[in-house]
Amino acid sequence: MTIALLISTYNWPEALERVLESVLLQTKKPDEIIIADDGSTESTKEVIDVFRLKTHIPVKHAWQEDNGFQKTxxxxxxxxxxxxxxxxxxxxxxxxxxxxxxxxIRISKPHHVITGSRASLTKEFTLEFLKSKKPIDYNLLRKNSPYKMNAARIPFLTPIFATRYKTKGKHRFYSKGCNMAFWMSSLIKVNGFNEDMYEWGHEDSELVVRLLKIGEKKLFMKFSGVTYHLWHKVSSMERKSINQTILENTVASGDFRIKNGLDKYLIK
Known part of the structure; x- marks a missing residue:
């Protein structure tokens, strides 16, 4: 199984530099790194170019003009x-x-989509962490996250929670794009992310709805796959209600493949 690490970014090179530093610390490296850049300035490209010199992992940089929040x-x-x-x-x-x-990799299964959680960091620590040039200290990260349960890595508990935590009822579509995994073949079937959803909100859950419609099952990665979320100001939520409506329409629909999606970029 070959692994791609997909990283979305927008005009925060200081954060991206630290994220890429954590790539180099992985006990298992991805086979390729793909950076989805929603219109950042040249300083982000400079961070990526410097990182390329530190690794043999292929790094691909997808960029588009800054025309508002167009993550999908x-x-x-x-x-x-x-x-x-x-x-x-x-x-x-x-x-x-x-x-x-x-x-x-350990939790991955054919015909399954994975979602995990994150341990958010405080504002004060985030600002200091980004300013510092010291190597990443994971003990400090754990100490400066108020979300201790999300920062706990207890791998033998992961299989117990995988099908029980946020996988049923109102949480069955719950997902976070900041910690998520899926099969490329499945993504092609549903035509990727729904580009009718722009600005912030629900694009990851909407994708999960469609993956479940083709027979995928969802697993929640609890007590492993730990991530730390740098503090930042909350994104605009102007279209949250519109995106919520799109999500609800997808749930109610019998269709799993959206029209405005991935296929337009694939080589014919």
């Missing part, structure tokens, strides 16, 4: 560059624990 569009463009069978997705403000990729 740049994710699809980035996925069109993917050569791997399995995608592990994070955001450009997520510091991965050293076992993150290995934990994702």
């Amino acid at each position: 569009k740049i994710l699809n463009k980035a996925l069109a560059l993917c050569e791997s069978e399995y995608i592990v997705q994070i955001d450009g403000d997520i510091i991965m624990s050293p076992q993150f990729i290995a934990d994702h």
Whole structure:
């Protein structure tokens, strides 16, 4: 199984630099890294170019002009560059624990989509962490997250919670694009992310709805695949209600394949 690490980013090179540093600390490295860049300035490209000199892992940089929050569009463009069978997705403000990729591989199964959680960091620590040039200290990350349960790695508990935690009832579509994994073949079947959803909100859950419609099952990765979320100001939620309606329509629909998606970027 070949693994791609998909990282979305927008104009926060200081954070991306630290995220990429955590890639180098992985006990199991991805086979390729694909950065989905929603219109960042040249400073983000400079961070990526410097990182390329530190690793033999192929690094692909998908970029589009800054025309507002268009995460679904740049994710699809980035996925069109993917050569791997399995995608592990994070955001450009997520510091991965050293076992993150290995934990994702361990829980992965055919015909399953995975979602995990994150341990958010405080504002004060985030600002200091980004300013510092010291190597990542995971003990400090754990200490400075108020979400201790999300920062706990207890792998033998993961299989127990995988089918029980946020996989049924009102949580059955719950997912976070900052810690998520799926099969490329399944993504092609449902035509990727729904580009009718732009600005912030629900694009990851809407994808999960469609993956479940083709027979996928969802597993929640609890007590492994630990990530730390850098503090930042809350994104605009102007379209949250509109995206919520799109999500609800997808749930009610019999269709699993959206029209405005990945296929337009794939080589014919």
